[in-house]
Amino acid sequence: MAERLKYPYEIKQVTEEEDKLAKKYYKGYIRPFIRVGPHGYFWMAGFGDHAEDIYNLEVRPDDIWVVAFSRSGTTWLQELVWLIANNLDYDGASSTSLSARYSFIEFPTQAPEIRKEKPPSGQKHHSATVNDFRNLHTLPSPRFIKTHLPLSLLPPKLLDTAKVFYVARDPRDVAVSFHYMHQLFRYFDEGVEFTEFWELFKKDLLIHMPIFPHIEEAWAKRDHRNMMFLFYEEMQKNILSVIDKVSEFLNKEYSTEQKEKLAKHLSFENMKKSSQFNFGKTADKESEIKFLRKGKSGNWINYFNTEELRKEANDYIEKHIKNSDLRFPEIN
Incomplete structure (x- = not known):
């Protein structure tokens, strides 16, 4: 058994002022929020309890990891990668939820310390994950693993051992989608305005933040033999090209007809019809509190709806x- 590594990063509590502001919005948390490592990644205290456990997870050579900042196209990429790796097993994909096919390793560390009701969904048994860091070692190979942790907080031998996919998205679009995700999963009350959320985004007072170091850690490793770095905008602009790249990366070959069928399966409208992804306020067509919202790039401009906010967003980037x-990448 490999020797357990000591966690190399400082874990410290946020300032009292930051904690007070975060708790104004994040419901059900008692202990102070924390910042981790030199970039000060913002997390619930529960992550600090298990950061070393996650850092010491055993990585297998046939693992496939999908890593991304939240709301960057993770679900889309997970479905694409799983199908290509599993010989286009559409029956398997439809009969087994994505949350069962992938282990969302850090999910339990995000739990509120005051138990609350689960978010409403279109499914009786919807869950963010079936397996996580606690039982990952018991799962048969090949394992498919999802995380919103940055590379630095993951096992240090990850990239040298297993295949890793990273997807990045324009942070302005991420901010909008992240806002509605916080309401969907009841981290925040529905009445929280986007302008309030944007202030927290800029101050890195949201789970997973800051976003730029998260992306740049993966960007710096984009040429590693086991890393495939993708952009959400790239997937949206030419999904067939991305299918080709992922297939080659996973040593799979498919016919033009098979790849076109996969592209159709992966279309936003098709995935939105699936009961696996169709939850939230589905009865209210106007509501954006849904797991799959619009699937568009550049739509941020409709939420940064004043000249001042748009300039602020552009300056932030x-x-x-x-x-x-x-x-x-820009999408017209």
Whole structure:
């Protein structure tokens, strides 16, 4: 058995002022929120309890990991990768939920400390995950693993051992989708306005934040033989090209007809019809509190709906990428 590694990063409580502000919105948390590592990733205290356990997870050579900041196209990429890796087993995909096919390893660490009702869904037994870091070691290979943790907080031998997919998305679109996710899963009350959420986003007072170091950690490893770095916008613009890249990365070959069928299966409208992903306020067509909302890039401009907010959003991006070669693809 491999020697257990000591956790290399500082875990400290946020300031009293930050904790008070976060608890104004995040419901059901008693202990102070924390920041982890040199980038100060913001998490619930529960993550601190198990950060070392996750860091020491055994990685197998036939594991497939999907890593992303939340609301960046994780679900879309998970479905694509699983089907390509499993010889286009549509029956298996439809009969087994994505939350059972992938282990969302850190999910239990996000739980509120005051128990609350589960979010409403279109399914009686909807759950974010069936397996997590606690029983990952018991699962048969090949394992499919999902996480919103940045690479630095994952097992250090991950990239040298297993295949890793990372998907990134324009942070302005992420901010909008993240806002509605917080309401969907009842982290926040439905009455919280987007402008309030944006203030927390800028202050890195939301789970998984800050977003730019999260993306840049993976961007720096994009040329590693076991890393496939993708953009959400790239998937939206030319999903067939992405299917080709993923197939090659996983040493799979499919005919043009098979790839076109997969592209159709992965269309936003088709996935939105699936009971696996169709939950939230589905009866209210106007509501955006749904798991799959619009699936569009550049739609952020409709939520940053004043000149001042749009300038602020653009300045936010420019400030964080000016010293990097990271650029997000534009979609007309």
